[in-house]
Amino acid sequence: MANRLSMIVFSGTVDKLYPVAILASGAVAMGQEVRIFLTFWGLMALKKGAGAQLQVSKDYEAMGAEMARIMQEKKVPSWLDTLRTAKELGDVKVYACGMTMDLFQLKLEDLEDVVDGVAGVGEFIEEARQGEISLFI
Amino acid sequence: MANRLSMIVFSGTVDKLYPVAILASGAVAMGQEVRIFLTFWGLMALKKGAGAQLQVSKDYEAMGAEMARIMQEKKVPSWLDTLRTAKELGDVKVYACGMTMDLFQLKLEDLEDVVDGVAGVGEFIEEARQGEISLFI
Amino acid sequence: MANRLSMIVFSGTVDKLYPVAILASGAVAMGQEVRIFLTFWGLMALKKGAGAQLQVSKDYEAMGAEMARIMQEKKVPSWLDTLRTAKELGDVKVYACGMTMDLFQLKLEDLEDVVDGVAGVGEFIEEARQGEISLFI
Numbered sequence: 001m002a003n004r005l006s007m008i009v010f011s012g013t014v015d016k017l018y019p020v021a022i023l024a025s026g027a028v029a030m031g032q033e034v035r036i037f038l039t040f041w042g043l044m045a046l047k048k049g050a051g052a053q054l055q056v057s058k059d060y061e062a063m064g065a066e067m068a069r070i071m072q073e074k075k076v077p078s079w080l081d082t083l084r085t086a087k088e089l090g091d092v093k094v095y096a097c098g099m100t101m102d103l104f105q106l107k108l109e110d111l112e113d114v115v116d117g118v119a120g121v122g123e124f125i126e127e128a129r130q131g132e133i134s135l136f137i
Numbered sequence: 138m139a140n141r142l143s144m145i146v147f148s149g150t151v152d153k154l155y156p157v158a159i160l161a162s163g164a165v166a167m168g169q170e171v172r173i174f175l176t177f178w179g180l181m182a183l184k185k186g187a188g189a190q191l192q193v194s195k196d197y198e199a200m201g202a203e204m205a206r207i208m209q210e211k212k213v214p215s216w217l218d219t220l221r222t223a224k225e226l227g228d229v230k231v232y233a234c235g236m237t238m239d240l241f242q243l244k245l246e247d248l249e250d251v252v253d254g255v256a257g258v259g260e261f262i263e264e265a266r267q268g269e270i271s272l273f274i
Numbered sequence: 275m276a277n278r279l280s281m282i283v284f285s286g287t288v289d290k291l292y293p294v295a296i297l298a299s300g301a302v303a304m305g306q307e308v309r310i311f312l313t314f315w316g317l318m319a320l321k322k323g324a325g326a327q328l329q330v331s332k333d334y335e336a337m338g339a340e341m342a343r344i345m346q347e348k349k350v351p352s353w354l355d356t357l358r359t360a361k362e363l364g365d366v367k368v369y370a371c372g373m374t375m376d377l378f379q380l381k382l383e384d385l386e387d388v389v390d391g392v393a394g395v396g397e398f399i400e401e402a403r404q405g406e407i408s409l410f411i
Contacts (some may be wrong), residue, residue: 005399007410008272010156013196015314019284019410022373026395032403040152041197058195058332059287060315070377099159103207121163125142129169129269132403135282135410136144136156136272145409147293150333177289178334195332236296240344258300262279266306266406273281273293273409 004033004131006124011137012041014054014079015064020137021082028090035131037124038115039097042137044104046096046112051080083114095119141170141268145261148274149178151191151216152201157274158219165227172268174261175252176234179274181241183233183249188217220251232256278307278405280398285411286315288328288353289338294411295356302364309405311398312389313371316411318378320370320386325354357388369393 005027009020020042024034038046045054056064077085086092096111098120108118128134142164146157157179161171175183182191193201214222223229233248235257245255265271279301283294298308312320319328330338351359360366370385372394382392402408 003403005403008156008160010153011196016284019282019313022395023282023399026399030396030399032399039156041194041200044200055196057315059285059329063315063318067377074377076377103204103211103213121159122167125160125163125167125169125270129140129142133399133408134270134272135408136274137410145293145297147290148333176293178331178337181337192333240341240348240350258296259304262297262300262304262306262407266277266279271407271409273411 001132002033002130003031004035004127004133006035006037006128006131006134008037008039008124008136009042010040012045012054013057015056015060015067016137017045017054017079018082021079021086023135024083024086024092028086028092033131034086034090034092035124035127036092036094037097037119038094039100043096043100043106046115047106047110048112051078051112080112080114087114095124097121138269139170139267140168141172141264141270143172143174143261143265143268143271145174145176145273146179147177149182149191150194152193152197152204153274154179154182154191154216155219158216158223160272161220161223161229165223165229170268171223171227171229172261172264173229173231174234174256175231176237180233180237180243183252184243184247185249188215188249217249217251224251232261234258275406276307276404277305278309278401278407280309280311280402280405280408282311282313282398282410283316284314286319286328287331289330289334289341290411291319291328291353292356295353295360297409298357298360298366302360302366307405308360308364308366309398309401310366310368311371311393312368313374317370317374317380320389321380321384322386325352325386354386354388361388369398371395
């Protein structure tokens with residue numbers, strides 16, 4: 001089996017995108033390949049400029065403001081910068097879901113530069129099944 | 138290892154049920170078996186007639202109306218019809234969580250016809266561990 | 275591959291913590307090892323005394339009160355007691371995410387006694403990749 005972490009990223013709230021980037025970083029540090037498949041709200045969150053409008057999940061809203069304050073104080077990099085660093089340090093590929101792209105009439109140039117290309121769900125499953133860890137986030 | 142995708146479906150919002158059906162379709166197209174274990178809100182969403190009342194996740198409410206409009210305009214089939222088609226095309230089994238059934242005093246005939254039977258969590262884990270991809274949705 | 279179920283527990287709503295405990299119980303009953311990695315809101319939910327304030331996910335609020343009533347009536351143990359029992363019956367280890375601990379300046383003694391220790395995300399990935407099932411909850 002390939003030493004690979006695959007993540008289907010459906011969610012588009014900032015607190016759920018942090019674990020995506022942190023898991024990618026952790027995996028790269030352990031020598032793993034990382035494959036990310038952005039779909040639905042996870043893809044919307046990667047539209048150019050969307051980052052500034054991302055919200056904390058409503059379930060944790062009450063704690064969200066404190067988390068944001070602490071992160072700012074400790075100068076924690078944004079989730080997107082954390083993902084960019086993971087891409088610089090290891091083999092991390094980010095794909096946009098072709099079906100979501102079609103549905104919302106998006107083009108690759110509408111998305112942040114961390115996105116490497118467009119893929120179908122079948123192609124992603126084929127890569128994921130050869131890997132060791134697959135997560136839906 | 139079996140060429141199998143296992144999904145534990147806990148969520149019962151319509152935007153999260155679409156990926157279940159789309160992943161099932163994609164997996165079937167790649168020749169994979171699919172096993173789905175409905176629990177908690179994911180099981181409630183399969184009660185007969187529940188489909189019409191399903192909501193978009195509150196975190197994405199603001200984008201939900203536009204998504205619904207686009208899907209209607211492009212005549213995207215419902216998530217349940219997408220799952221039905223996947224079942225016709227390949228080896229897709231849908232199980233209801235026995236514990237949730239007991240708790241809410243549900244019977245198999247209370248559920249949509251895509252549900253094949255009732256299973257315990259241990260039985261599901263036993264099938265999932267032999268497969269290549271397991272997701273919690 | 276190790277007969278192991280690994281769960282990254284990001285969520286901190288009571289309805290999502292039940293499946294963590296129930297999956298742990300089911301896995302232990304099937305002879306599996308269980309490894310749990312608490313991060314973000316999942317870790318916050320394990321702060322001493324936090325259990326009493328846990329909420330149902332907002333998406334299912336309308337059904338939450340009925341669920342709570344049924345569970346009380348049927349004397350279903352709390353998710354935390356279910357996890358405790360799983361730990362007594364099998365090899366279940368619960369780790370707190372080191373990064374979240376640092377960020378919120380938490381110490382091990384601030385957490386419920388089910389938590390065995392602190393771990394880094396890389397260490398957890400290394401354990402998970404040797405196991406058969408890995409889930410993000």
